[in-house]
Amino acid sequence: MIRSLSSVHIACCRLEPCVSRPPFLSRILGSTRNYAKRAISRTNELKPVTFEIPSYTSVSDLSNMTSIKIEKLIRDLTKMGFTNVTHNYILSREYVELVLSSYNYKVEDQTSSLTPETVYEELRSSVNPKNLKKRPPIVTIMGHVDHGKTTILDYLRNSTIVSNEHGGITQHIGAFQVKTPISKRTITFLDTPGHAAFLKMRERGATITDIVILVISAEDSLMPQTLEALKHARNSGNQMVVAITKIDRFSNPKQREAAIEKVNLDMMNHEIPIERIGGDVQVVPISARTGENMELLEESIVLLSDVMDLKAESGPQTTLEGYILESEMKKTTGNVSTILVTKGELRKGKVLICGNTYCKVRSIKNENGQDVSKATPAQAVEITGWKDLPGAGDEVIEAKNEATAKKYVAKRLAVIQTARESENVDRLNEQRATKALSKLKKVSESGEGLQNSENDPGVEENGPKKVNFIVKGDVSGSVEAIVESIASLGNEEVKCNIVTASVGVPNENDMKMARITGSKLLCFNLGPLPHEIVNNKDEIEVAQFNVIYKLIEDVTETLTDNLKPIYETKQVASAEIRDIFNFSVRKKTIKIAGCKVLSGQVSRNATVKIIRGADEKVVYDGTILSLKQGKEDASLVKKNNECGITFGDDFESYEPGDKIVVYEKVKVPRYL
Numbered sequence: 098m099i100r101s102l103s104s105v106h107i108a109c110c111r112l113e114p115c116v117s118r119p120p121f122l123s124r125i126l127g128s129t130r131n132y133a134k135r136a137i138s139r140t141n142e143l144k145p146v147t148f149e150i151p152s153y154t155s156v157s158d159l160s161n162m163t164s165i166k167i168e169k170l171i172r173d174l175t176k177m178g179f180t181n182v183t184h185n186y187i188l189s190r191e192y193v194e195l196v197l198s199s200y201n202y203k204v205e206d207q208t209s210s211l212t213p214e215t216v217y218e219e220l221r222s223s224v225n226p227k228n229l230k231k232r233p234p235i236v237t238i239m240g241h242v243d244h245g246k247t248t249i250l251d252y253l254r255n256s257t258i259v260s261n262e263h264g265g266i267t268q269h270i271g272a273f274q275v276k277t278p279i280s281k282r283t284i285t286f287l288d289t290p291g292h293a294a295f296l297k298m299r300e301r302g303a304t305i306t307d308i309v310i311l312v313i314s315a316e317d318s319l320m321p322q323t324l325e326a327l328k329h330a331r332n333s334g335n336q337m338v339v340a341i342t343k344i345d346r347f348s349n350p351k352q353r354e355a356a357i358e359k360v361n362l363d364m365m366n367h368e369i370p371i372e373r374i375g376g377d378v379q380v381v382p383i384s385a386r387t388g389e390n391m392e393l394l395e396e397s398i399v400l401l402s403d404v405m406d407l408k409a410e411s412g413p414q415t416t417l418e419g420y421i422l423e424s425e426m427k428k429t430t431g432n433v434s435t436i437l438v439t440k441g442e443l444r445k446g447k448v449l450i451c452g453n454t455y456c457k458v459r460s461i462k463n464e465n466g467q468d469v470s471k472a473t474p475a476q477a478v479e480i481t482g483w484k485d486l487p488g489a490g491d492e493v494i495e496a497k498n499e500a501t502a503k504k505y506v507a508k509r510l511a512v513i514q515t516a517r518e519s520e521n522v523d524r525l526n527e528q529r530a531t532k533a534l535s536k537l538k539k540v541s542e543s544g545e546g547l548q549n550s551e552n553d554p555g556v557e558e559n560g561p562k563k564v565n566f567i568v569k570g571d572v573s574g575s576v577e578a579i580v581e582s583i584a585s586l587g588n589e590e591v592k593c594n595i596v597t598a599s600v601g602v603p604n605e606n607d608m609k610m611a612r613i614t615g616s617k618l619l620c621f622n623l624g625p626l627p628h629e630i631v632n633n634k635d636e637i638e639v640a641q642f643n644v645i646y647k648l649i650e651d652v653t654e655t656l657t658d659n660l661k662p663i664y665e666t667k668q669v670a671s672a673e674i675r676d677i678f679n680f681s682v683r684k685k686t687i688k689i690a691g692c693k694v695l696s697g698q699v700s701r702n703a704t705v706k707i708i709r710g711a712d713e714k715v716v717y718d719g720t721i722l723s724l725k726q727g728k729e730d731a732s733l734v735k736k737n738n739e740c741g742i743t744f745g746d747d748f749e750s751y752e753p754g755d756k757i758v759v760y761e762k763v764k765v766p767r768y769l
């Protein structure tokens with residue numbers, strides 16, 4: 098696509114959802130757009146772009162590519178809204194394209210609007226209303242701890258989960274279907290946990306459900322987690338049925354009625370639109386222990402689902418969609434997950450994608466552990482065949498075949514890496530800006546001149562020095578293991594900073610990123626690397642490993658090398674000034690200290706201190722300028738010999754009796 102004025106605008110709008118940006122960057126995009134628009138409207142003659150636009154470009158590289166003077170470029174970028182721009186400020190391709198547009202370049206659209214969430218969108222099949230069929234409602238039971246969620250599910254499944262469960266707390270999201278006793282209709286129940294620690298999982302449960310059964314104990318009425326569940330149900334737009342539980346605890350009918358009335362009043366106080374006040378929320382008092390009114394509860398759900406007119410496309414031709422409810426690695430079967438089908442028909446041999454992994458479905462089991470040939474919308478089944486474990490709550494979509502799945506997973510990984518790189522670049526620009534500002538502040542306070550300090554991208558003014566690494570590995574498992582092992586290495590002075598971590602042989606982008614950020618490339622299990630990577634012209638350090646602990650050792654060593662050196666002084670010789678001689682050289686009188694070496698060997702250019710008196714006051718700290726034995730220049734004078742010494746910095750204020758201590762600075766080994 099060739100950009101014109103309107104297409105620039107479209108592209109800009111498209112850019113924003115791509116990666117999450119700090120607000121200041123969004124502001125920049127806004128003003129860059131306007132600037133680009135103004136520039137383009139000035140003339141219609143567009144220049145061709147004769148160079149490749151890399152993913153990331155420094156301002157000085159852009160200046161070289163375009164022959165626009167760097168000062169002008171910095172000035173114009175600042176006008177556009179970029180702040181603290183310097184020659185090494187990094188621009189992502191999308192910004193470079195916008196900047197080029199503002200200089201009347203004809204920019205081919207190279208940027209991508211894909212996000213990790215939208216990569217698989219094009220795999221979806223469009224809805225065909227003819228294929229829509231009625232489907233069972235998906236129901237979640239929510240409520241306060243111990244109000245009876247598991248007992249209801251237990252009753253419905255007619256199993257003994259309550260008595261088997263450790264501590265009586267449901268620890269996972271399971272799912273099962275029941276046939277209602279009267280209308281013989283199917284309902285899918287998601288078994289969501291009731292403990293506060295599993296709030297996160299419960300949120301997931303709520304988003305894929307149609308109906309929430311809000312469980313309220315007749316003994317306790319509304320409790321904190323009841324209100325929380327209510328909030329979630331409202332936020333996710335679920336329909337609701339209230340089950341007032343444990344009514345069998347009240348043998349006295351009057352007390353029972355009073356308890357139910359209290360729950361009703363409390364619900365009205367919390368603005369729950371129950372039927373009694375003209376709302377649509379049905380309230381069913383039940384006992385899951387005796388089974389009283391349980392049929393009524395089930396039929397209330399069926400009634401509500403009919404009103405909701407729940408439908409989904411099914412059939413083998415429809416692209417399958419669904420959600421992962423839970424996922425685990427089993428010793429016997431490998432990676433196993435429970436999938437809730439929301440569209441299409443799940444069958445053995447189908448290929449599914451989820452997150453960064455995919456699956457060729459090897460087996461399908463229902464909630465009773467029986468093999469089944471297929472699963473249809475609103476049915477949850479356990480499947481095997483995943484390459485890696487998919488994440489609970491993640492969306493699943495069908496791919497035509499394994500090759501398509503691999504292609505799309507690779508595409509997603511690339512999008513994630515680009516987003517990460519972009520975030521890192523933003524962070525780096527910000528770090529540099531902060532550093533430059535604090536440097537400026539210090540300079541203005543001290544009145545000294547500003548020195549260039551921009552060759553040290555990893556250093557921060559405050560906090561530990563960040564040493565940058567880019568991790569490349571053979572498979573995602575090893576990359577994750579490496580990141581986990583090295584991410585926390587360092588101490589309060591120096592810290593490991595992983596700029597990016599991804600699978601595969603380093604590519605042009607990685608090298609560019611390493612150059613910009615001064616990173617060392619850590620390659621794991623990648624086999625022999627191409628010559629142009631190992632002997633790259635930018636002198637990027639590329640280290641290769643096939644044993645993780647060697648890699649960890651190397652990172653530790655690199656971090657150690659970055660610790661500030663500490664030196665110890667070590668005395669190597671001593672001498673005493675015995676006499677002072679004056680010599681005239683070209684009408685100038687110079688002093689020579691006549692000394693005797695007391696210990697060690699005194700050498701020319703040695704570092705010395707001159708110490709005076711009993712309190713050992715240091716009167717000079719510098720170097721020996723000349724060393725003579727007799728009239729001859731000497732490079733070394735040994736113990737018990739006499740010699741003549743002059744000192745650096747024209748120091749001549751010594752006195753007979755002063756001690757000369759010859760010393761060396763020895764680097765102290767440092768460890769993390």
Ligand SMILES: Nc1nc2c(ncn2[C@@H]2O[C@H](COP(=O)(O)OP(=O)(O)OP(=O)(O)O)[C@@H](O)[C@H]2O)c(=O)[nH]1
Pocket residue numbers: 240241242243244245246247248249259265266267290291292342343344345346383384385386387
């Ligand atoms: N009498 C009576 N006891 C009930 C009823 N429902 C639940 N209980 C009891 O109340 C206790 C808690 O019930 P659970 O079903 O585990 O409650 P929960 O809400 O699933 O609890 P968490 O999983 O911890 O959130 C158990 O001892 C149940 O036997 C009921 O209708 N009548």
